[in-house]
Every structure is written in C-alpha cells, then in structure tokens.
Amino acid sequence: GTTAHHAIDLGRIVRLGGAALPPRTTFTVTDRVAGSVPVPPPLDKAFTNERPILACQPAPDCALHYGLVRVNGPLLGPVEPAPDLAGLVASMKDVYPSASTVTIFVHGFNNNFEGPVRMTAGAAASVDTAAVPLAYSWPSKNKTLRYIDDETNNGWASQHFRDFLVALLQRSDGPATVNIIAHSMGNRVVVAALDYLAHAKPALHGRVGQVVFAAPDVDATTFWEAVPGIATAVQGLTLYSSTHDKALQLSRELHGHCRAGLTGCNDALALPPNVNAVDASFFRCDFLGHGYWASSTTMLADITTVMRNGTMSPTSPPRANLAPSGGPGRFRFVSGAADDRPCASEPST
Secondary structure, eight states: OOOOOOOOOOOOOOOOSSOOOOOOOEEEEEOSOBOSSOSSOOGGGSBOSOOOSSOOSSTTTTTOEEEEEEEETTEEEEEEEESSHHHHHHHHHHHSTTOOEEEEEEOOSSOOSHHHHHHIIIIIHHTOTTSEEEEEEOOOOOOTTOHHHHHHHHHHHHHHHHHHHHHHHHOTTSOSEEEEEEETTHHHHHHHHHHHHHHHOGGGTTOEEEEEEESOOSBHHHHHHHHHHHHTTEEEEEEEEBSOOHHHHHHHHHHSSOBTTBTTSSTTSOOOTTEEEEEOTTBOOSTTSOOHHHHOHHHHHHHHHHHHHOOOOTTSOOOTTEEEOSSTTEEEEOOOOGGGGGGBOSOOO
16 A cells, blocks of 8 residues: 655666677477467467466476477577477477587566577577577566566476476486576576475486576575585586676565675675686676676676586686685676676776
8 A cells, every 4th residue: 555666776878798699599498378379470479478377287298388499590480389398309409419418598577488589599599509599488477567476477487497307307318418597587496496406306416517597586595595405416506696786686675685696695605616606796788787697798708618617616716807706616707808898887907
C-alpha cells in the first residue's frame, strides 16, 4: 500500500567498447513456451516470455526445447529445432566436429529469447572459438518492472538447467568439458546446479571446466557459502564484480543484503586455490555499469585467457591489465586495451 522512490545516478552514457563481434552458429536450450509460428520459426518469434503451466516428466527433455541457430552471412538465421538432447548433441558434432568443449551462456534479468542467443553467438562465442557456443534461456519476462516475476521464473528454471547440465555431462557422446558464463540473475541457476553437482554427482567432478560469474545478482552470503563446495567439482571459478554496478546496488536495496557482484561484499574471505575474484570497477561500458563483461574488449580478452589457461594460482603473477588486490586469488583491473577507452571509468594506474 506504499510507494518507495529510489534515486539512481545513471552516470554518463557511452558507446559499447570494441568492435562488433562476428556471430558463430549457436545452439539453444530453453524452457520458455514456444511461439505459435511455422517451423522453422524466426529467431525473434521462436519463443515467448512465458513459462508452461503444467509440470511434465521425465526431465529434462519434456520441459526443454532444443535448437540450432546458424549464421546467415552477418546475421543469425531461424531456430532449427532438435527433437531431444540426443539430437542436439548429434547436431553439435555435425556443425563442430572437432570441438570437445561446450561454452554455455546463461543470461540475467529482463531478457527475451533472442537477445541472449545473439549475446552467445557474439561475445560468449568469442572467448573460445574452438568450443561449441550454447545459450540457455530461462523465461525472463523482458520487462524492467517485472523483476519479481523474473526471480520466480528463475527459481522455477533452476532444476531444468541442473537436469540438463547433468544429462549433458553423463552422455558418452557428450562434450569432454563444459565451460559456463553466467550474467546477473542467471548466476542463480548456475550456482544451484553446480552446488548439486558438487554434493550429489562426484563421478562428474572435473567435467565442468571454467566457470565465469559475471556481475552475479546472487545473495553474497549464499554465494560464498556455496563456493568452497563448488570449487571441488569444477576446474576453476572466476568472479567479476564492480563498485559501479547500479543494477546490483538497487538489488541490494530491494533484498536488504549485499550481492555477490558488488565489490566489497565478503572480500575478507579466504579463496580456494582455483577461485579468483576480480574487481572490474575499472570498466562501466553502459549507463548502469552492469553489462561490462561483454562490452569491454579487455574483459573479453581476460575471459579468453581464463578459458585457455584456467584461473591464476595464489602465487602466480597476475594476467595482463590486472594487479593483486587484497589477498591470494584477488585481483583488480588497472588498465585496458586502447580500443576500450570508452568503457574505462577510472584512469589507468
């Protein structure tokens, strides 16, 4: 019965850093409701922002839609459906016959189906050009004022993503390694799935390679309590956080607790050897300071190095553009590439 008003300083509006990335053929998995259009459906009409009402079994094939989006010149074509997970894996081998790794991107709040697929085909696919890019799209409502709806749908989708990941890893014809990039609220389904993997699926430990938590809109205490267990099940974890993230600052106000993607939350905790926490406050890129991971050419290059070489050990020298920050495994960006100046929010030091 009351109205709360929040003043948000949007800061300066800048263009996105770097040049446009050429898209790569991308695979899709979603638990959204399919659009009512002919097959193959165009990308922007393939799936709605709704979730199905009736539960179904067996999981995950019953709840999920699988597909393939090919590159058509500089554009992405329509969604070509795959009948099930077996069909999806067969298509992966057909399109990328030499690939042994899949890179999964999980989007955050306020997205439709099309946007994350394009993000996967561009930014997420660019960090490992030898891997199969795959977009996992949960039914975000794609409206700024439907945040609570998105939280509900995100929680509903968590088991579907978990079951999909486990089923993919258990296939004898599946990828040898799965890397994951999650942004914002998408980190919630990833943290839940990896926590389950750590405690319930010891035979699959090590099959998940590098996991990138980009600006996670996850309760900070929940996140850091889960990290030690998750670290035993994957090859490496990298958290990118920022002090300039206005979206997560508002989320902290709404929830009453700090978010894992805000620098300064639980920064005194000791990190497992294969976990890095990187302060990316050097970059903003967008007026909310929330999408820096995909807009900064410096950050994409850093994620590429993570995918190629893994996390930095507590005693190893920092990667390019990074400096130590506050303890073993903790680093911060202090410089950026020349074409990344529009993303820089702080002067180089």
